């Protein structure tokens with residue numbers, strides 16, 4: 001795949017979608033569109049807040065949405081009830097586009113509970129799976145801790161030998177900090193293993209594309225490793241000291 005074939009867009013809450021929703025404007029969420037410019041197909045990562053706005057961006061680019069990927073079950077990423085109000089999300093996208101929501105197999109029940117989707121609406125995945133969109137192969141990385149089935153997606157950017165790939169990270173890792181571990185299904189020790197083992201082997205010149213704009217919109221993994229205190233702990237004892 002050539003670099004020009006890849007379609008990759010980061011959409012920012014309150015700017016690119018949901019501008020008329022004051023809650024959305026405060027959440028600093030990112031939604032991603034990833035696809036193949038030649039086949040004009042794309043997927044949405046974390047469809048939430050304003051489905052029409054997201055679909056309109058894709059359509060204005062001449063792209064057709066053929067699927068959705070959920071990094072985890074929280075309503076600001078897949079829709080559902082949150083803090084007493086309703087967030088539009090995957091259910092609306094699936095109804096409009098007739099596609100399915102891909103989630104990690106450990107996340108399916110959580111996602112069904114918050115979105116109201118059926119098992120038939122979901123495609124369960126395990127780490128190492130690939131989701132293909134035209135000629136783009138997105139690799140599924142299971143990165144638990146924030147939630148049991150939290151996942152990151154590795155997107156080849158057309159570079160050599162995996163260098164410079166994109167890491168679409170949901171709430172597993174931000175430029176500053178990482179996802180909280182005190183919500184239902186969160187696991188602090190598992191988050192430490194994700195940060196110190198599962199993500200530590202990825203090349204430093206991958207670009208981190210997080211689920212929220214905490215500390216910035218995107219950055220090289222090597223820079224995040226220097227500046228993000230959550231990546232400094234060497235063992236569980238240090239980790240618990242850093243997390244407080």
Ligand SMILES: [Fe+2]
Nearest residue numbers: 072074171179
């Ligand atoms: Fe989350």
